[in-house]
Amino acid sequence: xxxxxxxxxxxxxxxxxxxxxxxxxxxxxxxxxxxxxxxxxxxxxxxxxxxxxxxxxxxxxxxxxxxxxxxxxxxxxxxxxxxxxxxxxxxxxxxxxxxxxxxxxxxxxxxxxxxxxxxxxxxxxx
Numbered sequence: 547x548x549x550x551x552x553x554x555x556x557x558x559x560x561x562x563x564x565x566x567x568x569x570x571x572x573x574x575x576x577x578x579x580x581x582x583x584x585x586x587x588x589x590x591x592x593x594x595x596x597x598x599x600x601x602x603x604x605x606x607x608x609x610x611x612x613x614x615x616x617x618x619x620x621x622x623x624x625x626x627x628x629x630x631x632x633x634x635x636x637x638x639x640x641x642x643x644x645x646x647x648x649x650x651x652x653x654x655x656x657x658x659x660x661x662x663x664x665x666x667x668x669x670x671x672x
Contacts, residue, residue, distance in 0.1 A: 548572035548661055550642045555666030558632055562670070566627040568642030568663060576620040577648040581659060582627045584638035584668075591641065593654035595627060605652040610636075632670045639665040 554566040566582070581596035595616040596605045604616050615628040625642060645653070646660035 550644060550661055550663035552640065552642045552663045552666040555640060555668045557669045557671065560632060560634055560670055560672050562632050563628070563630045564632065564668060566629065566640055566642075566666060566668075568625045568627075570623040570625075570644065570661075574620075574623060575644045575661075576623070579645040579650045579652055579658075580616075580618060580625045581643045581645070581652075581654070582616065582625075583641045583643060583656065583659075584636075585641065585665070586638045591656060593656070594640070596652040596654060597625065598652050599649055603652045605654060607654070629668070632668075634670045634672045637668060637670050639667050641665045 549571045552568050577599050579598045582594040583591050584594050585591040593607050597616045597618055601618050613631045618625045642663040643659035644661040645658050
């Protein structure tokens with residue numbers, strides 16, 4: 547069974563940092579682009595960041611550019627999202643996702659992702 551499991555969320559004060567992890571099991575995603583999305587109740591799930599299969603290409607939403615860093619460790623089947631200078635508006639449930647196709651480029655198009663985790667809650671207090 548293919549699973550993506552996120553961890554690392556929590557409650558943090560504005561200006562603080564968190565590091566999210568996403569561990570894949572059931573198959574390797576070493577050849578797939580990976581992404582992070584976030585969702586707030588009542589709003590659509592939105593793109594946060596993406597990374598291609600070998601980590602050579604990354605993409606960020608304008609709202610997190612310069613504060614968040616995505617990375618991956620393929621031997622560990624793990625993707626990370628380092629979040630610095632957190633703001634209250636970063637409060638959301640964060641989801642890890644894997645693209646459907648191998649060797650795909652980075653994309654913010656949500657329908658390109660075929661595998662999703664259950665999410666981890668990030669709450670930033672002011």
